[in-house]
Amino acid sequence: MDVVRFVERHEVPKKFVLVVGLPDVGLVGVVAASHLVSSLRLKEIASIESELFPPIIVLHEGVPKSPARVFSSPEIVVIVSETAIPANAIHPLADSIVNWASQKGARLVVSVGGMAVQNRQDIEKPKVFAAVSDKSLSKSIRDAAEVLGEGYIVGPYGLILKRCAEMGLPAITLLTQAFYNYPDPEAAAAAVLALNKILDLNVDVSELLHKGEEIRLRAKDVMKRTQAEMAKMNKSQEYDIPPLYG
Amino acid sequence: MEKAKRKAVFDVVDEYLRRAETMAERMFASGWNEVASSIEPLSNIFVGATEVVVTIDLPYCDSESVKLKIIDEDTLEVYAKTRQMIKLDDFGIKHRRGEFSCFHTVIHVPVPVNEEGISSKLKRGVLEVRLPRAI
Numbered sequence: 001m002d003v004v005r006f007v008e009r010h011e012v013p014k015k016f017v018l019v020v021g022l023p024d025v026g027l028v029g030v031v032a033a034s035h036l037v038s039s040l041r042l043k044e045i046a047s048i049e050s051e052l053f054p055p056i057i058v059l060h061e062g063v064p065k066s067p068a069r070v071f072s073s074p075e076i077v078v079i080v081s082e083t084a085i086p087a088n089a090i091h092p093l094a095d096s097i098v099n100w101a102s103q104k105g106a107r108l109v110v111s112v113g114g115m116a117v118q119n120r121q122d123i124e125k126p127k128v129f130a131a132v133s134d135k136s137l138s139k140s141i142r143d144a145a146e147v148l149g150e151g152y153i154v155g156p157y158g159l160i161l162k163r164c165a166e167m168g169l170p171a172i173t174l175l176t177q178a179f180y181n182y183p184d185p186e187a188a189a190a191a192v193l194a195l196n197k198i199l200d201l202n203v204d205v206s207e208l209l210h211k212g213e214e215i216r217l218r219a220k221d222v223m224k225r226t227q228a229e230m231a232k233m234n235k236s237q238e239y240d241i242p243p244l245y246g
Numbered sequence: 247m248e249k250a251k252r253k254a255v256f257d258v259v260d261e262y263l264r265r266a267e268t269m270a271e272r273m274f275a276s277g278w279n280e281v282a283s284s285i286e287p288l289s290n291i292f293v294g295a296t297e298v299v300v301t302i303d304l305p306y307c308d309s310e311s312v313k314l315k316i317i318d319e320d321t322l323e324v325y326a327k328t329r330q331m332i333k334l335d336d337f338g339i340k341h342r343r344g345e346f347s348c349f350h351t352v353i354h355v356p357v358p359v360n361e362e363g364i365s366s367k368l369k370r371g372v373l374e375v376r377l378p379r380a381i
Binding site for chain 1: 276277285287288290292301303305306332337369370371372374
């Protein structure tokens with residue numbers, strides 16, 4: 001049995017774009033992906049199960065759900081996790097996501113995360129950066145994000161990007177300036193606007209901004225547990241400067 | 247003299263245990279104190295050469311409602327009243343009853359700081375407290 005398993009309950013669309021929103025810096029990915037799910041009225045099609053995940057189910061409208069689930073429309077598939085991913089599950093989860101996306105015929109994988117900045121309080125409009133699995137993808141990003149040249153990416157998004165590059169599956173990692181350990185709906189809104197441009201979507205972010213305080217409070221506990229896992233995976237290494245060129 | 251020395255040792259142990267308990271509580275508790283109607287906010291500490299910067303996430307708060315207190319030279323207490331009562335029911339939680347009217351936290355700063363010269367600002371819902379280090 002695979003360490004991480006996708007349990008499908010409905011058909012997966014063909015040639016889809018996969019958006020991944022896992023708990024990370026500022027919970028940018030989780031908040032942005034959850035907003036896509038509600039705004040685009042995506043249907044739940046699968047869950048992600050693993051003995052490496054904490055023994056948790058989440059109740060929604062009285063129904064037990066896995067905290068890590070997959071939602072879709074005919075064109076877009078979104079993975080979102082409502083619980084922190086344990087550091088020891090990061091590798092198998094990243095592998096499993098890329099393998100599943102490849103087997104199901106995904107045409108592009110876009111991971112959405114945060115990039116911690118110490119002066120976040122002074123930033124009106126968080127900037128979005130992108131790392132790509134192949135340089136040819138830089139064109140498709142257009143002016144939605146600034147493409148990164150050098151630096152470290154720590155956590156599942158780095159592994160997903162690398163594995164996609166190895167498998168020839170086009171992938172983009174969007175990293176938005178955000179608070180490190182505070183849920184950041186403004187950063188999530190900036191990430192959604194970047195997704196709008198890259199994927200030709202038209203998702204309104206006004207509700208995300210309007211409900212910012214509520215989101216920050218609701219997401220407080222998941223952020224706290226995510227911070228503990230980020231510490232285990234040496235997330236702070238993203239501040240480091242790589243010693244080699246090329 | 248002997249008695250005083252022994253007491254000092256117990257004081258140190260007590261202090262150590264108190265801090266260990268506080269750390270364990272902060273690490274594992276959810277931070278929603280239904281009895282005190284308070285919420286433990288998320289916070290962060292940056293230690294600089296001349297000052298310590300503490301940030302605290304305070305949604306639903308205005309700068310006028312924030313109260314700061316230096317308890318010891320290495321302990322900061324923060325209290326902030328929320329603009330509105332926050333109810334667990336509003337988040338769809340039915341199995342627990344709870345109404346919260348403030349954020350409250352006690353933060354242990356890793357180096358001694360001076361109460362004089364303390365400054366703070368609330369921006370983007372995050373409180374930033376600057377504490378000069380005690381020389």
